[in-house]
Amino acid sequence: MTPPPQDPDAPQPPQPPKPPAIPGGAPVVTQAPVVLPEGVEAPSLPSSSPRRIAIFGDIHANLEALETVLADAEEQGCDDFICMGDIVGYNADPAACLERVRAMGCPVVKGNHDEDAAGTHSLETMNPVAAAALEWTRRMLSEDQRTWLRRLRMVRQVEDFTVVHSTLDQPSNWNYVTNRFDAMSNFSYQFTQVCFHGHTHVPRVYIKKDKVTETPAESVAIEEGSKYFINVGSVGQPRDGDWRACYAIYDMPNELVVFRRLEYDIETTQRKILDAELPRMLADRLADGR
Numbered sequence: 182m183t184p185p186p187q188d189p190d191a192p193q194p195p196q197p198p199k200p201p202a203i204p205g206g207a208p209v210v211t212q213a214p215v216v217l218p219e220g221v222e223a224p225s226l227p228s229s230s231p232r233r234i235a236i237f238g239d240i241h242a243n244l245e246a247l248e249t250v251l252a253d254a255e256e257q258g259c260d261d262f263i264c265m266g267d268i269v270g271y272n273a274d275p276a277a278c279l280e281r282v283r284a285m286g287c288p289v290v291k292g293n294h295d296e297d298a299a300g301t302h303s304l305e306t307m308n309p310v311a312a313a314a315l316e317w318t319r320r321m322l323s324e325d326q327r328t329w330l331r332r333l334r335m336v337r338q339v340e341d342f343t344v345v346h347s348t349l350d351q352p353s354n355w356n357y358v359t360n361r362f363d364a365m366s367n368f369s370y371q372f373t374q375v376c377f378h379g380h381t382h383v384p385r386v387y388i389k390k391d392k393v394t395e396t397p398a399e400s401v402a403i404e405e406g407s408k409y410f411i412n413v414g415s416v417g418q419p420r421d422g423d424w425r426a427c428y429a430i431y432d433m434p435n436e437l438v439v440f441r442r443l444e445y446d447i448e449t450t451q452r453k454i455l456d457a458e459l460p461r462m463l464a465d466r467l468a469d470g471r
């Protein structure tokens with residue numbers, strides 16, 4: 182396990198940038214190609230089969246991205262939702278995003294920004310931009326909302342899989358998994374076949390069979406004999422060079438995890454950031470997907 186980077190925004194894995202042509206407009210969805218074992222037929226989406234679970238996180242107070250993701254998940258026939266934490270921080274709609282997720286009544290795990298927004302501790306060791314946004318976020322949330330964030334659990338088991346914001350080995354240390362070596366420490370503590378996480382804002386799949394391998398976020402078939410540690414990417418502040426909102430669908434009957442990317446009304450999100458007098462770079466980085 183490498184130590185967490187000094188700058189919490191630091192993880193920037195090499196990915197070809199795909200800047201938005203013209204932000205806004207109707208959502209355009211692309212779906213990564215499905216890699217299936219021989220003899221397995223790809224199910225078509227949407228499907229009416231039960232237990233299709235939308236797994237979404239790192240929303241970071243981006244209401245336009247969140248609403249786009251939730252609408253897409255409904256269209257895709259998802260019958261359950263799980264939130265991977267970091268509902269708040271960075272962007273301008275912390276209270277609205279929190280209430281939207283809270284009203285869903287779905288399982289939620291705590292992210293580091295949720296913890297920082299709920300606390301009263303000093304943020305001076307954090308990078309200045311994230312700290313400025315968190316100070317602002319603290320003022321925007323009610324005591325009741327901060328208590329709700331504070332009470333979120335670090336790790337949850339849902340069905341037969343696990344969810345955690347960062348890693349299972351030391352969830353409250355907020356370590357970043359940016360490569361397969363980092364993922365090895367997690368696998369030592371992963372007792373379910375599948376575990377979902379977030380935190381780096383970079384969708385990625387780590388697979389442990391004889392050794393640990395790493396693949397980009399293409400759709401993945403869950404196979405007997407392997408373990409999967411799957412980063413579902415970020416709804417509200419992707420950092421893989423692709424600005425579009427990201428989440429994953431766990432299609433349990435078909436044993437598939439499918440990643441979704443969606444255009445959303447980024448111009449409105451950016452305008453709200455500037456109107457709130459949050460640091461301008463928070464608006465700029467959304468368009469860069471960094």
Ligand code: ZN
Nearest residue numbers: 239267292380
């Ligand atoms: Zn985050």
